[in-house]
Every structure is written in structure tokens, then in C-alpha cells.
Amino acid sequence: MxxxxxxxxxxxxxxxxxxxxxxxxxxxxxxxxxxxxxxxLRHIPGPFLASFNNIWGFWAICTGQSNQIIADAQKKYGRVMRVAPDAISTFDPETLFRIISPRSNYLRSQWYTNARFDHRGDSVFTMTNTPSHNKRKAKLAPAFSGKNVPFLETKLDKWLTALIKTIRDRIAKGEETIEIGLLIEHFQLDLISELSMGQPWGNLQANEDHFGYLEMRKTVIPSIQSWLHIPLARKIFMSSVFLKLFAPRTTDTKGLGLFLGVLEDAVKRRFSVTPEKAPREQDILDIWIEHGHSARECQLDLAILVPAGSDTTIMMIRGTLLLLMSTPAVYWKLKQEIRDAISDGRISSPVTNEEAKSLEYTQAVVREGFRIMMPVNYGFPKQVPDSGDTICGIPIPGGTDVYVNYESLMRCEEVFGKDADIFRPERFLGSGPDVAYKVKVLDLAFGGGYFTCLGKTLAVIEMNKVFVELFRNFNFQTANPEKPWRREVYTTWLVHDFWTRVTEDTTMG
Ligand code: HEM
The missing domain is CATH 1.10.1220 (Arc Repressor Mutant)
Incomplete structure (x- = not known):
């Protein structure tokens, strides 16, 4: 031998x-x-497979029921659970506050590179180098703060009015039921496209998925959000070489490429040597350019702004609508508060953000709906600094990714009470330290600190207003009580067939 x-x-x-x-x-x-x-991470409990490879995380996400699977596992293994060889997941609020605090040395993990679509560069979301990310974010943030907030609110009012008109028109046409989920998607995409690029896509009025964006999301969300839990896949699929060779092209006539092409055109027009002649209203692109954003950066950041600014808010609105339709006591109490505010002349039409904030029960409904139907389910990991950390008394080595389990966080009984699974807005009423703590935990939904969501101001104003406007004008009833919708939950979620009977409410004055 x-x-x-x-x-x-x-x-x-x-x-x-x-x-x-x-x-x-x-x-x-x-x-x-x-x-x-x-x-x-042998000292950290978790599903057996998660100790050896990334298959468990991949599987949990791609089932489309990741909220349930991850929350059940977290219940079994405790506040710190291993989800991959070098990753843990937690819903411990104090740990999450520490991670987002100004003194934190945590970094954005490689997971963020998941959303890379373009070999020519990173969007703000996919940048993992802290100084570069900070610099980029500083140029984008002014569009959502200070003197630009009234501009956001004015555009929102315009589209809320359009939403109400569209529903009214469709009722007048004799539509017995409306796919309210789809309608909200059209509304939000028109709002975000006009806010960001000055030109609405025109989905709402036409009741049409222009550029096939919504259809494209149905395949992109499940695949990107699950496959890229596997670092090797991430390295390959998100590498510049792979993206250069195989990524969708802006010249494509459908799918992700078409969407990127639409953004590229909008930016090209804005940077073209012949300035647009027709007078235009200001939009987010203008503000970014004013703050030194290049054409390429505008294009790359629009590609994250449109999905980030639409998917999340859409989920929040649809989720709360379903909860309200399923909870008559809350539904009618909300209507009564709006009715009283109208008859006392305390709210305008559309309601202003300040007026909406004074409606105590409406605020509680908005918070509770957001909590129970959290648009972000799981993810957004931050990397433990090289010096390591101790989480819930457990030593965690440097370089470990810490995922946020939003589903468990928002249903944590220690924070929200024994009935945390139930939609009960009353838990947010009052002003004691207990309620303030609940609000603080809820606010983690937007990341926080250096990691804060860029569109938080817009999202909060929208949440404050949208239910007042919908419920002062209409009544809602689920068309299929046994199966009001079909939901797939990944890192974010998708909803199908949310058929609803909508009728005019002429009693509100
Ligand atoms: C209910 C609504 C929303 C929720 C729950 C939400 C949540 C989040 C979360 C969890 C993050 C990541 C934070 C982290 O890295 O830890 C994020 C980032 C981001 N969000 Fe939102 N978001 C919402 C609405 C919006 C809106 C309306 C916009 C824009 C119009 C927006 C734009 C962005 C952008 C651009 C980022 C990336 C920020 C960065 O890279 O630092 N979001 N959001």
C-alpha cells in the first residue's frame, strides 16, 4: 500500500x-x-443546530413564521439564546438600552450588508464602518428634522386627503369590499415617492402596482431576509464581483432592476445639466443635494429609503387596523374620542400632529397596535466590541453578533404585564414611571442612539394622524372573519388578501 x-x-x-x-x-x-x-459560545443555550452552523437562523426566517419560531425558542432558552456559531439573540431591554447608549462601543454587524444591491457602492444602511456610516447619516438626517418637519407633515396631509378620497370614490362605485392592505401600500408608496423624488408613482388613484414594485417585494423579501443569514452566502452574493456580474441592472424591464432604474432616472434628471424648467416643490433629494450628497450616493440611499419608508409604516397601519376591527370595545372607544374632539372643535381636518398627540386614548391605541404588530420582527445585530461584554450575567466574547428579538421584546411580561399578548391600549394610559418605561421600551423599535431609524419623525407623525383620519370618515369590518388576512413573517413581513368592508361614517360631523 x-x-x-x-x-x-x-x-x-x-x-x-x-x-x-x-x-x-x-x-x-x-x-x-x-x-x-x-x-x-458553548456556555450559551440555544437550538442544537445553531451551535454548529447558520442553518437554524436561515430555516427560522425562511419558514415565513419566524416571529413564532424565534419567540418560542427564546422562551425555552432564556433571555440570551444562541442563534448561530457566533451570534446570540436577546430581548433584554436593559441590554438593548446599553447597546444604543452614547458610550456604547458596539458596531453594526456584517448582517447589514444584506441589503446591498449595487456593485457601485453602499447605501447608508449597508455601511458597517462607523465613521463612514456616521458621515453619510449626517448628510441624510436633515431631511427628517428641524425646519424640514413641516414639509413632511404637509406632504403627509396631502396624501391622507388623497387616501380618504380614494376610499370614498371606491365605496361610491359600489365596491363591497376593498383589499385595504394593498390600498395602504399604494398610499404609502405614493407618499414616499413624492416626498423623496418629487413625483408620486400614481399607484393610489390607479389602484395599480406601477413598476411591479409590490410584486417584486414578494420574492425579494423572503429570499434576501433568509438566505443572507448565512455569512458565506452573504460574502458570495454581496461581493462586488458577484453583484457586478449577476445583480439586477438598472436597464432591466422588471423586478429589482426596474426599481433601481426608476431611482437612477430620477437622480439623473435632478443632476442633469439642463435644470428642470417647471417650478417644483422641494423634496428629500433637494435637501440631500443641498447637504453635499453626490448623484451616486443619492441613488444608493434612495434604494434603501423607499423600502424602509414604506414596508414598515404599511405594516404598522395594517396591523393596527386588524386589531381594531377585532376588538369592538377599543374600536368604539377610539371613535368616541375622535367624535368628542371634533364636536369640541379640538381637531382640524386633517388633524395636526400636535392635536393628535393630545388625544390620550388614540395615542394609547397607536402605541399598543405598534407593539403587538411590530413591523420589525428580528435582526439588526450589533457586534460585541473586542473587549467582550457581559449580557444578563453571561460573558460574551468580542466579535459576537447580538440580534434583537423584537417579537419577544414587545411581548415581554415583565415590561408590559401578564396579558402582554393581548391588544389592550389601556396599558399605555396615564403618566407614571411605569407607562414611561413601556414607552421607552417601545421606542427601541426604531433602533435608537447612533443606530436610530432615519425616518422615525415621519413614521411617528404618520402613526399619530392616520387612524384619526380613517376613523373619523369610515367604519371598517373584516370581510373574512375566519381568515382576515394571510401573513408571512421574515425580518419584516408581508400581508396578502386583507379584504375589508369599508363604509362611510356620516355621524362624525
Ligand atoms: C413604523 C415605522 C418604522 C420602523 C418600525 C422603523 C424601524 C427601523 C429600524 C429598526 C431600523 C434599523 C435600526 C438599527 O440599525 O438598529 C431602521 C433604519 C432605517 N429606517 Fe426606519 N423604521 C420605520 C419607518 C421609516 C421611515 C418612514 C423611513 C423613511 C422615510 C425610514 C428610513 C430608515 C432608514 C433610511 C434606515 C437606515 C438608517 C441607518 O442606516 O442608520 N424608516 N428603521
Whole structure:
């Protein structure tokens, strides 16, 4: 027998021996690498598979029921749970406050590179280098703060009025039921496209998915949000070489490429040497350019702004609508508060943000709906600094990714009470420290501190206003009480077939 494993006794290459040797080596490599992977976080409980590879995280997300699966596992394994060889998940509020605090040394993990669509560069969301990310964010943030907030509110009012008119028109046309989920999607996309690029996509009035954006999301969300839980896949699919060769092109006539092409055109027009002649109202692109954003940066950041600014808010509105339709006591109490405010002349039409904030029960409904139907379910990991950390008394080595389990956080009984699974806005009434703490935990939904969501101001104003406007004008009833909608939950979620009976409410004055 030869001493070299794949040579036979005569010293010639034997294919069987070569194959067996290769299999043996692969198996040995797998065992050794699995033991090495397991060793790092061996003291942290979690699903068996999660100790050795990233398959568990991938599987949990791609089932489309990740909220339930991850929350059940977290219940079983505790506040700190291992979800991958070098990642944990937690819903411990104090840990999350520490991670977002100004003194925190936590970094954005490689997970953020998931949303990279373009080989020509990063959007603000996909940047993991802290100074570069800070610099980029500083140029984008003014569009959502200070003197620009009234501009956001004015545009929102315009589109809320359009939403009410569209529903009214469709009722007048005799539509017995409306796919309210889709209608809200059209409304939000028109709002975000006009806010950001000055030109609405025209979905709401036409009741049409222009550019096939909504259809495209149905495949992109499940695939990107699950596959890219696997670091190796992330490295390959998000590499510049792969993106250059295979990523969707802005010249494509459908899918993600078409969407990116629409954004590219909008930016090109804005930067073109011949300025647009027709007088235009200000939009987010103008503000970004004023703050030194280049054409390429505008394009890359629009590609994250449109989904980030639409998917999340859409989910918040649809989720709260379903909760209200399923809870008559809350539904009628909300209507009564709006009715009283109208008859006392305390609210305008559309309601202003300040007026909406004074409606105590409406505010509680908005918070409770947001809590129960949290648009972000799981993810957004931050990396433990090299010096390591201790989370809930457990030492965590540097370099570990800490995922946020929003589903468990928002249903945490220690924070929200024993009935945390129930839609009960009353838990947010009052002004004591207990309520303030609940509001503070709820606010973690927007990240926080250096990691804060850029569109938070707009999202909050919208939440404050939208239900007042919908409920002062209409009544809502789910068309299919046994199955009001079909929901798929990944890192964010998708809703289908949310058929609703909408009728005019002429009693509100
Ligand atoms: C209910 C509504 C919303 C929720 C729950 C939400 C939540 C979040 C979360 C959790 C993050 C990541 C934070 C982190 O890295 O830890 C984020 C980032 C972001 N959001 Fe939102 N968001 C909402 C609405 C919006 C809106 C309306 C816009 C824009 C119009 C927007 C734009 C962005 C952008 C651009 C980022 C990336 C920020 C960065 O890279 O630092 N979001 N959001």
C-alpha cells in the first residue's frame, strides 16, 4: 500500500481512493470546524443546530413564521439564546438600552450588508464602518428634522386627503369590499415617492402596482431576509464581483432592476445639466443635494429609503387596523374620542400632529397596535466590541453578533404585564414611571442612539394622524372573519388578501 492515501500500491492515481480521501478530509474538516464553531459560545443555550452552523437562523426566517419560531425558542432558552456559531439573540431591554447608549462601543454587524444591491457602492444602511456610516447619516438626517418637519407633515396631509378620497370614490362605485392592505401600500408608496423624488408613482388613484414594485417585494423579501443569514452566502452574493456580474441592472424591464432604474432616472434628471424648467416643490433629494450628497450616493440611499419608508409604516397601519376591527370595545372607544374632539372643535381636518398627540386614548391605541404588530420582527445585530461584554450575567466574547428579538421584546411580561399578548391600549394610559418605561421600551423599535431609524419623525407623525383620519370618515369590518388576512413573517413581513368592508361614517360631523 502506498503511503500517499490516493495512490495505489503501484504508485498510480486510484480514483476510488482519491474520492474516499477527499470525503474523509471533508468530514474531518467539518467535524473540526464544527467543534471550533461550537466552542466559542458553548456556555450559551440555544437550538442544537445553531451551535454548529447558520442553518437554524436561515430555516427560522425562511419558514415565513419566524416571529413564532424565534419567540418560542427564546422562551425555552432564556433571555440570551444562541442563534448561530457566533451570534446570540436577546430581548433584554436593559441590554438593548446599553447597546444604543452614547458610550456604547458596539458596531453594526456584517448582517447589514444584506441589503446591498449595487456593485457601485453602499447605501447608508449597508455601511458597517462607523465613521463612514456616521458621515453619510449626517448628510441624510436633515431631511427628517428641524425646519424640514413641516414639509413632511404637509406632504403627509396631502396624501391622507388623497387616501380618504380614494376610499370614498371606491365605496361610491359600489365596491363591497376593498383589499385595504394593498390600498395602504399604494398610499404609502405614493407618499414616499413624492416626498423623496418629487413625483408620486400614481399607484393610489390607479389602484395599480406601477413598476411591479409590490410584486417584486414578494420574492425579494423572503429570499434576501433568509438566505443572507448565512455569512458565506452573504460574502458570495454581496461581493462586488458577484453583484457586478449577476445583480439586477438598472436597464432591466422588471423586478429589482426596474426599481433601481426608476431611482437612477430620477437622480439623473435632478443632476442633469439642463435644470428642470417647471417650478417644483422641494423634496428629500433637494435637501440631500443641498447637504453635499453626490448623484451616486443619492441613488444608493434612495434604494434603501423607499423600502424602509414604506414596508414598515404599511405594516404598522395594517396591523393596527386588524386589531381594531377585532376588538369592538377599543374600536368604539377610539371613535368616541375622535367624535368628542371634533364636536369640541379640538381637531382640524386633517388633524395636526400636535392635536393628535393630545388625544390620550388614540395615542394609547397607536402605541399598543405598534407593539403587538411590530413591523420589525428580528435582526439588526450589533457586534460585541473586542473587549467582550457581559449580557444578563453571561460573558460574551468580542466579535459576537447580538440580534434583537423584537417579537419577544414587545411581548415581554415583565415590561408590559401578564396579558402582554393581548391588544389592550389601556396599558399605555396615564403618566407614571411605569407607562414611561413601556414607552421607552417601545421606542427601541426604531433602533435608537447612533443606530436610530432615519425616518422615525415621519413614521411617528404618520402613526399619530392616520387612524384619526380613517376613523373619523369610515367604519371598517373584516370581510373574512375566519381568515382576515394571510401573513408571512421574515425580518419584516408581508400581508396578502386583507379584504375589508369599508363604509362611510356620516355621524362624525
Ligand atoms: C413604523 C415605522 C418604522 C420602523 C418600525 C422603523 C424601524 C427601523 C429600524 C429598526 C431600523 C434599523 C435600526 C438599527 O440599525 O438598529 C431602521 C433604519 C432605517 N429606517 Fe426606519 N423604521 C420605520 C419607518 C421609516 C421611515 C418612514 C423611513 C423613511 C422615510 C425610514 C428610513 C430608515 C432608514 C433610511 C434606515 C437606515 C438608517 C441607518 O442606516 O442608520 N424608516 N428603521
Amino acid at each position: 502506498s503511503l500517499i492515501p490516493f495512490l495505489d500500491a503501484s504508485g498510480k492515481l486510484g480514483w476510488t481512493q482519491a474520492a474516499l480521501s477527499a470525503a474523509g478530509l471533508t468530514f474531518t474538516w467539518y467535524i473540526v470546524s464544527s467543534v471550533v464553531a461550537w466552542y466559542k
